[in-house]
Amino acid sequence: MSYYPHTDTERAEMLAAVGAKSIDELFADVPSRVRFPKLNLAGPLSELETLQELRGLSDANGHAQKRPFFLGAGAYNHFSPGLVNYLIQRGEFLTAYTPYQPEVSQGTLQTIFEYQSMICALTGMEAANASHYDGATALAEAVVMAYHHHREKRKKVVLSPAIHPHYRAVVRTYMQGLGLTIVGDEDPRASLDDLVRQVDANTALLAVQSPNFFGQIEPLDGLAAKVHAAGALLAVAVDPVSLGLLKPPGQYGADIVTGEGQPLGLPLSYGGPYLGFFATRKEYVRKMAGRLVGEAHDKNGRRGFVLTLSTREQHIKRDKATSNICTNQGLMAIAATIHLATLGKHGLRRVAELCWHKSHYAAQAIAEIPGYSVDVSQPFFKEFMVKCPKPVAALNDFLLNERGLVGGYDLGRDYPHLAGHMLIAVTEMNTRAEINDLVEALRAAA
Amino acid sequence: MLEPLIYDYSRPGRQGISLPEPDVPETALPADLLRTDLDLPEVDQLTVIRHYTRLSQLNFSIDTRMYPLGSCTMKYNPRLNEDTARLPGFALSHPMQDPDTAQGNLELMYQLQEWLKEIGGFAGVSLQPAAGAHGELTGVLMMRAYHRDRGDLKRTKVLIPNSAHGTNPATASMAGLEVVELPSDARGNIDLAALKAVCDDTVVGLMITNPNTLGLFEEHIEEVVQTVHACGGLIYGDGANMNAIVGVVRPGDLGFDVLHYNLHKTFSTPHGGGGPGSGPVGVSARLADFLPGPVVGLLEPGQGGRPPHYGFVTPPKSIGRMKSFWGNFGMLVRAYTYMRVHGASGLRGNSENAVLNANYLLSKLRAHYHIPYDRVCKHEFVMEGVWPEVPGVHALDISKRLMDYSFHPPTNYFPLIVHEALMIEPTETESRETLDVFADVLIKIAEEAHTQPELLQTAPHTAPIARLDEVSAAKQLVLCCRPIPAWAEAR
Numbered sequence: 001m002s003y004y005p006h007t008d009t010e011r012a013e014m015l016a017a018v019g020a021k022s023i024d025e026l027f028a029d030v031p032s033r034v035r036f037p038k039l040n041l042a043g044p045l046s047e048l049e050t051l052q053e054l055r056g057l058s059d060a061n062g063h064a065q066k067r068p069f070f071l072g073a074g075a076y077n078h079f080s081p082g083l084v085n086y087l088i089q090r091g092e093f094l095t096a097y098t099p100y101q102p103e104v105s106q107g108t109l110q111t112i113f114e115y116q117s118m119i120c121a122l123t124g125m126e127a128a129n130a131s132h133y134d135g136a137t138a139l140a141e142a143v144v145m146a147y148h149h150h151r152e153k154r155k156k157v158v159l160s161p162a163i164h165p166h167y168r169a170v171v172r173t174y175m176q177g178l179g180l181t182i183v184g185d186e187d188p189r190a191s192l193d194d195l196v197r198q199v200d201a202n203t204a205l206l207a208v209q210s211p212n213f214f215g216q217i218e219p220l221d222g223l224a225a226k227v228h229a230a231g232a233l234l235a236v237a238v239d240p241v242s243l244g245l246l247k248p249p250g251q252y253g254a255d256i257v258t259g260e261g262q263p264l265g266l267p268l269s270y271g272g273p274y275l276g277f278f279a280t281r282k283e284y285v286r287k288m289a290g291r292l293v294g295e296a297h298d299k300n301g302r303r304g305f306v307l308t309l310s311t312r313e314q315h316i317k318r319d320k321a322t323s324n325i326c327t328n329q330g331l332m333a334i335a336a337t338i339h340l341a342t343l344g345k346h347g348l349r350r351v352a353e354l355c356w357h358k359s360h361y362a363a364q365a366i367a368e369i370p371g372y373s374v375d376v377s378q379p380f381f382k383e384f385m386v387k388c389p390k391p392v393a394a395l396n397d398f399l400l401n402e403r404g405l406v407g408g409y410d411l412g413r414d415y416p417h418l419a420g421h422m423l424i425a426v427t428e429m430n431t432r433a434e435i436n437d438l439v440e441a442l443r444a445a446a
Numbered sequence: 447m448l449e450p451l452i453y454d455y456s457r458p459g460r461q462g463i464s465l466p467e468p469d470v471p472e473t474a475l476p477a478d479l480l481r482t483d484l485d486l487p488e489v490d491q492l493t494v495i496r497h498y499t500r501l502s503q504l505n506f507s508i509d510t511r512m513y514p515l516g517s518c519t520m521k522y523n524p525r526l527n528e529d530t531a532r533l534p535g536f537a538l539s540h541p542m543q544d545p546d547t548a549q550g551n552l553e554l555m556y557q558l559q560e561w562l563k564e565i566g567g568f569a570g571v572s573l574q575p576a577a578g579a580h581g582e583l584t585g586v587l588m589m590r591a592y593h594r595d596r597g598d599l600k601r602t603k604v605l606i607p608n609s610a611h612g613t614n615p616a617t618a619s620m621a622g623l624e625v626v627e628l629p630s631d632a633r634g635n636i637d638l639a640a641l642k643a644v645c646d647d648t649v650v651g652l653m654i655t656n657p658n659t660l661g662l663f664e665e666h667i668e669e670v671v672q673t674v675h676a677c678g679g680l681i682y683g684d685g686a687n688m689n690a691i692v693g694v695v696r697p698g699d700l701g702f703d704v705l706h707y708n709l710h711k712t713f714s715t716p717h718g719g720g721g722p723g724s725g726p727v728g729v730s731a732r733l734a735d736f737l738p739g740p741v742v743g744l745l746e747p748g749q750g751g752r753p754p755h756y757g758f759v760t761p762p763k764s765i766g767r768m769k770s771f772w773g774n775f776g777m778l779v780r781a782y783t784y785m786r787v788h789g790a791s792g793l794r795g796n797s798e799n800a801v802l803n804a805n806y807l808l809s810k811l812r813a814h815y816h817i818p819y820d821r822v823c824k825h826e827f828v829m830e831g832v833w834p835e836v837p838g839v840h841a842l843d844i845s846k847r848l849m850d851y852s853f854h855p856p857t858n859y860f861p862l863i864v865h866e867a868l869m870i871e872p873t874e875t876e877s878r879e880t881l882d883v884f885a886d887v888l889i890k891i892a893e894e895a896h897t898q899p900e901l902l903q904t905a906p907h908t909a910p911i912a913r914l915d916e917v918s919a920a921k922q923l924v925l926c927c928r929p930i931p932a933w934a935e936a937r
Contacts, residue, residue: 002792003522004799004874011802014878018805023798026805026822027694029663034699041561043789047526050786058535060550065538073542074770081463083495091509092502095523098720103909104849106448107505108719111498114452120926121485127925130720133576136770166770173738173766177590177622217479247481251933270551271541271771272576273722285923291720296919298912303447308919314616319625324616327577327710331718341452341494342462345486350465360473379476409542432469
C-alpha cells in the first residue's frame with residue numbers, strides 16, 4: 001500500500017490542470033534509455049503482514065530483556081523512565097524539522113537549550129552544542145575543532161589507546177584527507193605519562209577517555225596543565241552516567257568534553273540512533289561544530305530561543321564551515337533531556353551509585369574464583385577487566401548456551417596483549433541474583 | 447515567557463522517579479574522585495510531563511499541518527514504523543553481542559542493503575552513515591581513496607554547481623579537497639561549457655544533486671556524466687531529492703559512482719526536530735571495495751531448512767569506520783518497514799504523486815509569483831518571494847505570514863542562485879484539498895503584499911511568539927542557563 005490520498009479521478013483532474021496527458025509526461029526529461037526501470041523489490045504488504053514479518057526478524061535476536069546482560073563496551077543497558085518514550089513519540093516532537101523557523105519551533109528549541117544547559121552542568125563546561133551522531137563522531141569533531149583552533153598549523157593529535165577502538169577508528173577516517181598524524185595508540189599499553197611525552201609544539205590535541213574503554217578512572221588531575229604547557233588542547237570523552245558521581249572534566253581543566261549519550265535513556269537499539277554530546281569553553285564556541293541554541297527576545301520583550309552562530313555552519317559558510325554537519329540527533333537529545341529532568345540530581349547520582357556498588361560486588365566475587373583475576377590497578381566504574389583462564393569466546397559460549405547469560409566483551413579482539421581478558425559491565429539493571437549466577441557460571445566454566 | 451525552564455520548576459528534595467536501594471553490599475565511594483555538586487533539576491514526574499507536553503505544543507509538525515519545506519521531504523511518517531523499531535529484539539539488542547545471536551538484525555540490514563542497491567542501480571551499499579552530510583563525507587572520502595589507490599595523487603578538485611546544498615562544499619573541505627564552483631545555465635542546468643572548461647586530470651569528481659535544488663531534472667545529465675568520466679573524475683550524487691525519482695530512474699544507470707540516500711526524507715523516518723537521520727551510501731563496482739566497514743554479508747545461503755547465515759564483512763580497501771557500531775539501526779528498521787509496505791509499485795507511486803503535486807501547485811501559482819526557471823518540475827519548485835512594485839516585501843515576510851494561515855513556510859533564501867527564493871516541496875501525502883488551500887493562501891498573501899504590506903512585514907501575528915532578534919542573540923550569547931559552579935569561580 002501507499003500513504004498518498006490521490007484517487008484516479010483526482011489524479012486525472014490534477015494532470016489536466018497541469019496540462020499533461022499522463023504522469024509519464026512529467027518525466028519526459030529523464031533519458032528514455034533508463035526511464036522507469038523494473039525494480040526487483042519485495043512487497044507490497046499490508047501493515048499487518050509487515051508487522052508479522054518484522055516480529056519474526058525481531059524474535060530471531062537475543063536481547064537484554066531475554067537474558068541477564070553483562071556486555072557494555074560503549075553501549076549500556078540502563079533504566080529509562082517510561083515517560084521518556086511516550087513524550088518523544090508526541091507528533092509535535094517526532095515529526096518536526098530542524099527548528100529553522102523559531103516562531104513555530106519553540107518546543108524543540110527550548111528543549112535543546114535545556115539539554116545544552118544540562119550537558120554543561122554535567123561536564124563542568126560553558127557551552128554545549130545540540131548533538132553529534134554518536135560518541136565516536138563527537139570525538140572526531142573535537143579533533144577537527146582543535147586543528148582549526150590552531151589554524152591548521154599543528155599537525156599532530158595524540159590519542160590514548162584506552163579510548164574506545166571504534167572512536168579511534170572514526171577519528172582516523174575523518175582525518176585522512178587533512179594530513180594530520182595520529183599517534184599515541186600505536187602502543188596499546190601507553191600510559192598517561194607516555195602520552196604526555198608525545199605532546200609537543202606540533203600537537204593540536206590530546207584525547208583521553210574517562211572512565212576509559214576498560215572502565216578505569218585514570219588520574220587526570222594535573223594532566224591539563226601539562227598539555228596546556230605545550231599549547232595543546234585536552235579533550236576528555238566521558239560516560240555521562242559516571243558524572244552522576246565523579247568529578248566533571250571541566251573541573252580538572254579539560255578544554256573539550258565529548259561522550260556517548262546513549263546511557264541517558266536511549267535504548268540499545270543495536271548501536272543507534274545514539275547521541276554524541278560535545279561541550280567546550282565559551283572562548284572556543286565560534287570554532288565548534290554543530291547547531292547551537294541561544295536565548296533571544298521578540299519585539300515585545302518575550303523570551304524565546306533561536307539557532308545561533310549559524311555563520312559557523314555549512315548552509316552559510318559552505319566550504320569555510322567548521323563542519324558539514326546538518327541533521328544531527330535532535331530527538332535523541334530531547335530524550336536525554338527528559339531522562340535527566342526525570343532522574344534529576346538525586347536520581348542520576350543514585351544510578352551511578354548502583355552501578356558502582358554492583359560492579360564492585362561482581363568484581364570482588366569474580367576475583368575470588370580460582371583462575372580469574374580482576375584488574376584493580378586503578379579505580380573502575382561500571383565496567384572492569386577480568387583475566388580469564390580460558391579464551392573469552394569459549395567462556396561466552398558456555399555462559400550463553402549452558403546458563404542463558406550474556407557475558408562480557410572479548411578484549412583480545414582489539415588489544416592482542418589482552419587476549420583472554422573479558423570486559424564485564426554491571427549496571428543498575430543487573431540484580432544480585434543475576435550477578436551471583438554469572439559468578440557461578442564463570443566458576444563452572446573455569 | 448511562553449513556558450518556564452525545567453530548572454525553574456526545581457525545588458530541593460523533589461524527585462521524578464524512585465530507584466531501588468542497592469541489593470548488594472556497598473563498596474566505599476572514592477572520596478578523592480567525587481564531584482561536589484550536580485546541578486540537575488529536582489522536579490516531580492507530572493511536572494516533567496506537563497512541561498515537555500506544553501513545549502511540544504509550541505512546535506509546528508507534520509502531524510498537525512502541511513510542511514512544504516523544500517529539499518526536506520516532510521511527508522507523513524507512518525506509526526507502524528515506530529512500532530516495529532520498538533520491537534524488543536531490535537530495540538533491546540546490543541551492538542556488540544555475538545552476530546550469531548542477532549541474525550534477525552543482520553538479515554534486515556542485508557535486505558535493506560540489497561533493496562537500496564536495486565533502487566539506485568549500485569553494486570554495493572553501506573548503512574553506516576548517520577545522516578546525509580555524513581554520507582557525503584563517506585562518499586567523498588571513497589572517491590579520494592579510489593584515486594589514491596590508483597596512484598593518481600594530483601586530483602584535488604571537487605566540482606560543485608552553485609545551486610548545491612551547503613553540505614557539499616563543506617564536505618569537500620573536510621576531506622581536504624578544493625572546491626571549484628560551477629555556474630548554472632539559463633534553464634537551471636549545470637553550464638556544460640563551464641564544466642568542460644574545468645574538467646582535467648586534477649578533478650576528483652563532481653557532486654551533483656539530480657533533480658537539482660531548483661527541482662529540475664538535469665537536461666544534459668548523460669553528457670555531464672560522460673564529460674566528468676572522460677577526464678577520469680567520478681560522479682557523486684546527493685540523494686536529498688530521491689523522492690522524485692524512485693522507480694523512475696536509477697542513478698547508477700546514469701553512471702553515478704556514489705550516492706547517499708536520506709532515509710529520513712525518501713523513506714520517511716521522522717525528522718525528530720533535527721535528527722536522527724540515516725544516510726546510507728550506494729556505490730558503483732569500482733568503489734565497492736572502499737565502502738566504510740563493516741557491511742553485512744551473506745556468509746552462507748540458506749539451504750535444506752537451514753536459515754541463511756549473515757555476518758559483518760569489511761571491504762578490502764575500506765576507508766575505515768564512519769561511526770561506532772553499525773549505523774543508526776533504529777532508522778534502518780523504520781525504512782525497511784516503509785519499503786516493505788510499499789513495494790516497488792508503491793515507491794514509484796510516491797514519486798509520481800510527489801511530482802504531480804508539485805506541478806499542480808506550480809500551475810496554480812505561476813500567475814502570482816515569478817518562477818525564474820519555469821519548466822516541468824520534479825518534486826519541488828522554486829519561486830521568487832518578491833515583486834518589483836513592492837520592494838519592501840521579502841521572501842522572509844511571505845514565510846512568516848504563512849504561519850498566520852497555519853502553514854509552515856517553504857525553505858527560503860535557498861538555492862542561492864535565486865533571488866529571494868521560496869522552495870516548495872509538497873510531497874505525495876498531501877491531498878488535493880490541502881494543496882488548493884495552500885495555493886489560495888499564497889495567492890492571498892501575494893495580494894496582501896500589494897495592498898497591506900505591513901501585514902507581512904510584521905508577521906507572524908498568531909504564532910506562539912513574534913520574530914526574535916537573532917542579531918542580538920548572536921552578540922549577547924546565552925547558550926546555557928546555569929550559573930558558573932563554585933569551583934570554577936574559585937579558579
